[in-house]
Amino acid sequence: MITFDDVVKVYPGGSTAVDHLSLELPTGKTTVFVGPSGCGKTTSLRMINRMIQPTSGRILIDGKDVAGQDEAELRRGIGYVIQHAGLFPHRTVLDNVATVPMLLGKSRREARAVAAELLERVGLATEFASRYPAQLSGGQQQRVGVARALAADPPVMLMDEPFSAVDPVVREGLHREFLRLQKDLGKTIAMVTHDIDEAIKLGDVVVIFRQGGHLAQVGTPQELLEHPADEFVAEFVGRDRGVRSLSFDSAADLPVRPLPADLVLDDAGRPAGWSTGESTGGTFTVADSLRLVTDLAISSPVGIAVRVDDHGKADGVVPHHDLVDHLAARRGRK
């Protein structure tokens, strides 16, 4: 757990970046700091590994004050990922990833073995190992940046706008990869972004800052979307937060109707389209979210979302008027 205890940062010149911040970042979870520029989110992140010294207050990792620890030792135990990756251009990809294990005293051979394993872990083929950063795309560089931060297997990771320098398609892939990795690794992660959608997608806990280094709201993504504390948060999370909050509701208790006659099935019972020749436009399972079902029902040519079981066999349909009733009932329950 990372604890901010009444932390203040005033820069020389008198501007207050962080104003009496008290906060707890739960162990094994991703906490995302988000807010407009100049809100103190990056300053707060960089105080955790002492890249910036707080003016007053304490920051503790698992109860230990970071201020009492040797800077370099502290940082070697904390993964650090920054925008544009910041890879060492003069070192190969493999040696970039091997950096921290070598700082910690591992032999070059051991460190490289660990590095090779991590490259695979972040989805980079072994042929990349001997390349130099300039030969990689932005998305590949960022993967290497993540592998480098993970190399010493630190329990805590700091990520400063890790995915903001790549194009949206690549970012989407990196997000998926991140969620998959974090599910396996369960690191305590503090991440900074200016993109509320990214925060909601990746964060277990989202911390919204407002100008002047004040906390606006702390909560799970669902809490922020459904119960924004004030106008600022409501505005910040965006106008379509109603639709987006459907991402957090399961389609499991959505009532389905029997398969209609005009749904064409293949031999294995999988939906193949409508008898008019039009596609079903996709299917959902009980594990999916209401947002996906809504999207399917709206975009379907016949206004019907098709549900399948684990084997891909069609087992029910949801016409959009049923969905509307369900959403209305859901609203009543909240």
Added chain:
Amino acid sequence: MNLNYLFDPAHWNLEDGSIPLLILSHLWYVVLALIIGTIIALPIGLYIGHTGRGSFLAINAGNAGRSLPTLGLLMLMVTLLGLGLTPVLIALTVLVIPPILTSAYAGMRSLDPRVVDAARGMGMRPWQVLTKVELPMALPVLISGFRSAALQVVATATVAAAVGLNGLGRLLIDGLAVNDYSRVLAGAIVVAVLAVLLDLVLALAQRWIVSPGLR
């Protein structure tokens, strides 16, 4: 004017005043001046570039140094210190310092601050950041400064002969003194070839020292 002096085998034996021995003494002055100049200029340039403090010094040293006439400085040093190797080395070292100082400064200033931030954030100590990240990244600029210093000093080390020392300047000065233009031409050609060869060697060294990732 002809090439007789240059191609006369008698001038290529290893006796006093022969071309090979003049080349060796010439290179000796060049190497000494480069070593002393680098020892003085490199740390100062790195420090100024790293901290950003006193950058006017790095920039102005470059301009001031280039405008100092080496021969005049040499004569002044001889007047002050008498004949010998020391005044020559001082004059040549003053020539070497500006390009190395300026390139060390420029090399450090050109570093991507994000990479340096990453190095610190990963737990490198200041000395490790300098030797493992900043210096290797600044090397291409550093070496190009060293190369231009080497070229200048190879050409200028001929002044040593003006105060009674050896070096390829002997061919120029003695040739002029006895109106032996073939000898003067031989001196000019050997200096030019030496400069080209030295630059070639340094270019190869650069390829070998600088990481392929920085090309």
